[in-house]
Amino acid sequence: MGKKKVLLMGKSGAGKTSMRSIIFANYIARDTRRLCATIDVEHSHVRFLGNLVLNLWDCGGQESFMENYFTSQRDNIFKNVEVLIYVFDVESREHDKDLHYYQSCLEAILQHSPKALIFCLIHKMDLVPEDQRDTKFTQLQDKLAHLSRPLEVSCFRTSIWDESLYKAWSEMVYHLVPNMSQFESNLEKFAEIVDADEILLFEKATFLVIAHSLRRDHPDPHRFEKISNIIKQFKMSCSKVQSHLRSLEVRNTSFAAFIELFTANTYVMLVTSDTSMSSAAAVVNIKNARVHFQKLEKAPESAMSQIRQN
Structure with missing residues (x-):
């Protein structure tokens, strides 16, 4: 089965490193506050069933890094990708810029890894009033499905403060195990x-x-x-x-x-x-x-x- 390259992307502060630390490094939610921003790309390898190894690329989301991913590092970042996981901060004040970067990722994926699976995590849902969560998630899900064509995207609502993070990552890993x-x-x-x-x-x-x-x-x-x-x-x-x-x-x-x-x-x-x-x-x-x-x-x-x- 070998290694499966997984890109974890999204704007700085979206919560990528926090969720990775909870799932793969045994952090608890409150301890993620001491994590620093990711600089450029952090690599980690996680062994699953048999010979399956997740080669996880946690890509820093600062604007300068994001621009480099789509220009000078384009081939290196987006080649041979099995899964793209894009994290959206549901309360972001730069929603249009988030969508622009997401579309740039999709264009690079179509060019270099057209068979990659695409997942979007609508993160920090705990910050949305409970009676508005379904509506907000559905609106974003529909918009992302439209923007992702001709690729298909699966969306999950997540938060580090409840079990939703485990549900999303279980679903994503499930699609990576070939047998x-x-x-x-x-x-x-x-x-x-x-x-x-x-x-x-x-x-x-x-x-x-x-x-x-x-x-x-x-x-x-x-x-x-x-x-x-x-x-x-x-x-x-x-x-x-x-x-x-x-x-x-x-x-x-x-x-x-x-x-x-x-x-x-x-x-x-x-x-x-x-x-x-x-x-x-x-x-x-x-x-x-x-x-x-x-x-x-x-x-x-x-x-x-x-x-x-x-």
Whole structure:
């Protein structure tokens, strides 16, 4: 699978580095206030499933840098891009300039990486009065869809102060994993075998939900990002006392949930309404499935064939 080049762009102060630090560097929202502005381009590499590595380019948004991206650095910045993530500050006072830079990005992408996926994050939505958020987001989404033609764009509303950031980044990463359908089909088979209500697969470092199987309807459509946020905060609390999250079990009268370290790059969460399921049974089931998913992560095609035979 190799490296996937991801451009993170937007005007200075839009919140690009803050969100990157929360997702990939275990920052909490209030600590992002001490971050400095990005100078030129900051590179980071994040390993996901198997051989997939996100080559993330966080591009400083100061005017002088933005102009250079479209002139002297155009080939270097926009060549071989898999994903462009453009961040808009919803409360920006330079909205027209934001749109101008966004269109310049699209022109460069069309020239150098026409197959790149385009995502726009309408950021800092917490600053908009709650009763106006839907209207404001819809207006910006429609405008960006029009400006992006002939390219297609997916828009998300985000804030560092709630779970929306995890939802957006989970969706974006989902589109980068080429064998995702194989992971999902195997999760469905696993859920069927153990009679689970739902099984979630989390990326180990970021705790983004990258795949899931649902066998019984759930009333909360935002549960994935809430779980990501909660477990990541718990994981960070463990690290403060020099401990590592290996497993976690939560029970009440309605369900039992088991979180276990799964493969080299993932955690798994098994949720069942059968509260009589013992901890030992859940651990054994996860252990048996781990062998197959480890093979799938390393060599998707051969593992898939073996799982079918079993």
